[in-house]
Amino acid sequence: MLIVPEREIAELMTREAAFDAVEKVFAAMAAGDAYNFPVVREAIGHEDALYGFKGGFDRAGLTLGLKAGGYWPNNLEKRGLINHQSTVFLFDPDTGKAIAMVGGNLLTALRTAAASSVSIRHLARKDAKVIGMVGAGHQAKFQLRAALEQRDFEKVIGWNRHPEMLKNLEDIAAEAGLPFEAVELDGMRQADVIVTITSSFAPILMKDHVSPGTHIACMGTDTKGKQEVDAQLLAGARVFTDEIAQSVTIGESQHAIAAGLIAETDIAQLGAVINGTDPGRSSDDQITLFDGTGVGLQDLAVAAAVVELAAEKGVATEVEL
CATH class of the missing domain: 3.30.1780.10 (ornithine cyclodeaminase, domain 1)
Structure with a gap:
């Protein structure tokens, strides 16, 4: 061995x-x-x-x-x-x-960041310019570095429950030669791509914090009860995931399904978009959401x-x- x-x-x-x-x-x-x-x-x-x-x-x-x-x-x-x-x-x-x-x-850390960046590559609008980060801990640095390689981003914005940690994101933005702005959650409306990476058990990012055409990568919910985003967001988005069985039990979709807002059949595998058997994003106004639960x-x-x-x-x- x-x-x-x-x-x-x-x-x-x-x-x-x-x-x-x-x-x-x-x-x-x-x-x-x-x-x-x-x-x-x-x-x-x-x-x-x-x-x-x-x-x-x-x-x-x-x-x-x-x-x-x-x-x-x-x-x-x-x-x-x-x-x-x-x-x-x-x-x-x-x-x-x-x-x-x-x-x-x-x-x-690398594979989790890779999963969100794969979703950005295949689902975000080609003209995405502003990336928003919800969460600024250890994993957020990996997420941001990987995400910045997927589009020609011009600005990074970020929110964290403990604002002093936003320096983590500011440093990564500086590495890439991009400006960084700390925002309140409603400031996420300017983002074309949003990555959530927290350990929250209550929704942080709400429906009115997100603009049409945004791609959201939800990367923190991997346990029953965890939740980063408003279940109403999933109801108004095209939802993709790594593994449907995990999405409905331990991912963001668990809450939207429990509330009767979506059904399991509304969730698509990101791999189907990669393979070309699912068209993925259907318009520039569509909100797409990747429920990244993390698979073995x-x-x-x-x-x-x-x-x-x-x-x-x-x-x-x-x-x-």
Whole structure:
């Protein structure tokens, strides 16, 4: 079995490689060539942590495995560690033998950012100029860097419950040579693309905060009860997702469905747009919304790419089980 430690990931996985891996696996899912296993995600009753497993099998890429980990909200303050902790395990689909263990923290950040950027590439208006960020934590920096590569954006705007954290977004905008403006939530009306990346359990972005033609990537809701946007937004939008089964149970769609505002059949897979079997955006005035719940196959795709590169560069450690 090959072990690729967390410290090696930054030198092995680029945003471009993560984008390509995630785009391909979304397409494979929509084509029926890859599927995710049911998610296990539980509060463990210790350190307020959420722990779980996400896994799946990609027949096209012959990638089988799982990611184990979760969210430890006290890590940063108590230990100087990031709050999200995870490890990816890959198995040989022919024999079931474990073939790799890969540090999953940076990979999770990169694949999550890649998912929203894939949605922007395929669903946002071509003339999008202003990108809005709701949330300014650790993951928001990855989201913004990846998103800025998808359109010729001219301005970044941002809102966060704790305004002092907006410096994170301002710094990324400065890297790209773009102006940054801190706004109230109603200021999001000037955005052509909005990325929400919070851990909220109550809606933040409301229907009247969003203008016609906006693309919204909702990336923070991945657990039953979480919610970032007004359910009415989904009722007035064309809704896409990574995995429909997760969207209706742990994603933003759970609330709109519970309120009777949309049905499961109203939700489309982003992979179908990538494959060309769904037209995607139908007009410049249409609001499109990507419900990014985070699927195990994303983790496996980026981890498999990392293992291949690590083996080539000789930075993986081989052990016998």
